[in-house]
Amino acid sequence: MKIVLVAAIGENNVIGRGGQLPWKIRSDLRHFRALTLNKPVIMGRKTFQSIGKALDRRTNIVITRDQDFSAEGVETAASLEAALALAREDAKRSGANELMIIGGADIFAAAMPLADRLEITHVHASPEGDVYFPAIDAKHWREDKRKNREPGPDDSASYSVATYLRR
Numbered sequence: 001m002k003i004v005l006v007a008a009i010g011e012n013n014v015i016g017r018g019g020q021l022p023w024k025i026r027s028d029l030r031h032f033r034a035l036t037l038n039k040p041v042i043m044g045r046k047t048f049q050s051i052g053k054a055l056d057r058r059t060n061i062v063i064t065r066d067q068d069f070s071a072e073g074v075e076t077a078a079s080l081e082a083a084l085a086l087a088r089e090d091a092k093r094s095g096a097n098e099l100m101i102i103g104g105a106d107i108f109a110a111a112m113p114l115a116d117r118l119e120i121t122h123v124h125a126s127p128e129g130d131v132y133f134p135a136i137d138a139k140h141w142r143e144d145k146r147k148n149r150e151p152g153p154d155d156s157a158s159y160s161v162a163t164y165l166r167r
């Protein structure tokens with residue numbers, strides 16, 4: 001079962017500010033949806049709260065240390081390992097072949113050594129932020145493909161989408 005990290009990162013590795021994304025790129029949200037649809041998605045509690053609801057047509061697994069946390073449409077896990085175990089069971093049931101890790105910063109950092117692939121949107125901007133994606137170390141990752149995307153009418157920056165595979 002492949003483990004895939006999906007992130008949009010600035011040129012300064014920023015991924016968020018004040019609990020939100022530091023850019024508005026609607027077309028990348030469609031890209032995110034296409035990558036994750038029908039697969040289990042694993043996220044930290046703050047990322048879930050920033051999205052505000054369970055993502056449709058995906059099993060949502062939220063990592064939290066708060067044993068009382070619950071929200072409609074999500075399963076909870078007390079650690080990344082527990083979340084991966086839940087996601088593997090779910091994927092076996094549904095026939096999905098990948099588990100998608102969708103943030104935030106600590107979850108990305110903990111999951112990166114376990115990941116097989118990174119699906120990265122490189123946003124062509126360096127906004128201020130308070131959470132960061134870990135460095136993509138060329139010793140461990142090779143860029144497999146990259147496509148430039150011009151901003152649409154609702155997008156605040158141009159960007160490229162890149163796939164990295166573990167060496």
Ligand SMILES: NC(=O)c1ccc[n+]([C@@H]2O[C@H](COP(=O)([O-])OP(=O)(O)OC[C@H]3O[C@@H](n4cnc5c(N)ncnc54)[C@H](OP(=O)(O)O)[C@@H]3O)[C@@H](O)[C@H]2O)c1
Pocket residue numbers: 006007008009014015016017018019020021043044045046047048050063064065066069077078079080102103104105106107131
């Ligand atoms: N650009 C992107 O691709 C992207 C993707 C995702 C998120 N974001 C942005 O990132 C920010 C949110 O991310 P964040 O890094 O602040 O928070 P986060 O990783 O989404 O959530 C942090 C929370 O997850 C739980 N957690 C983390 N590690 C844990 C562990 N090892 N065991 C148990 N629970 C654990 C804890 O929840 P409890 O406090 O409940 O115990 C912790 O407070 C927002 O600004 C969001 O917009 C950006």
